[in-house]
Amino acid sequence: MAAQKDLPKYTVPSLTPEEGAKVAAILQERLHALNDLQLTLKHIHWNVVGPHFIAVHEMIDPQVDAVREMVDAIAERIATLGVSPKGTPGAIVSGRSWDDYDLGRASTIAHLGALDEVYVGVITAHREAATATESLDTVTNDLLIGHLHDLELFHWFVRAHLESSGGSLSTGGASTETGAAAAAEKSAQGKP
Numbered sequence: 001m002a003a004q005k006d007l008p009k010y011t012v013p014s015l016t017p018e019e020g021a022k023v024a025a026i027l028q029e030r031l032h033a034l035n036d037l038q039l040t041l042k043h044i045h046w047n048v049v050g051p052h053f054i055a056v057h058e059m060i061d062p063q064v065d066a067v068r069e070m071v072d073a074i075a076e077r078i079a080t081l082g083v084s085p086k087g088t089p090g091a092i093v094s095g096r097s098w099d100d101y102d103l104g105r106a107s108t109i110a111h112l113g114a115l116d117e118v119y120v121g122v123i124t125a126h127r128e129a130a131t132a133t134e135s136l137d138t139v140t141n142d143l144l145i146g147h148l149h150d151l152e153l154f155h156w157f158v159r160a161h162l163e164s165s166g167g168s169l170s171t172g173g174a175s176t177e178t179g180a181a182a183a184a185e186k187s188a189q190g191k192p
């Protein structure tokens with residue numbers, strides 16, 4: 001539970017200040033994650049090379065726009081709960097529990113493999129946050145569920161590039177961005 005000095009002076013009606021602080025803390029982590037995601041997506045937009053460049057380059061921008069809308073909605077929900085949202089670059093870096101995206105200039109298929117892993121991480125944590133707010137604050141829960149509709153759709157857009165006609169993913173079994181990138185590239189080159 002948040003210390004007394006960290007509690008908001010007010011929060012939304014029907015929540016206690018303790019509950020408001022707890023929901024805001026859950027949202028703050030999602031704010032870091034989606035701020036990181038929208039920057040990472042732009043980084044990919046700028047760094048993809050090779051065949052299918054324009055398709056992947058142009059697929060990414062609507063995802064950036066949508067994630068930026070989610071960032072704004074999350075930050076404004078934190079403020080609505082009576083807590084100050086933290087959106088500065090330093091706060092993102094010190095507040096996150098994951099490493100920077102691994103790839104620089106790389107093939108479209110390598111970036112898509114790594115992005116598959118990125119979306120797995122973001123969506124898994126977003127679902128956990130949605131579950132954690134289910135009984136605590138239905139409005140925040142609804143906000144996060146709304147984001148998941150789009151995040152899971154975007155994840156499918158990425159995975160459709162990695163999927164065989166038999167329905168398996170070339171990144172299947174990978175657990176790191178570099179591992180997924182290497183697996184996707186190997187599969188695209190026709191190697192078993």
Ligand SMILES: [Fe+2]
Binds near residue numbers: 045
């Ligand atoms: Fe651009």
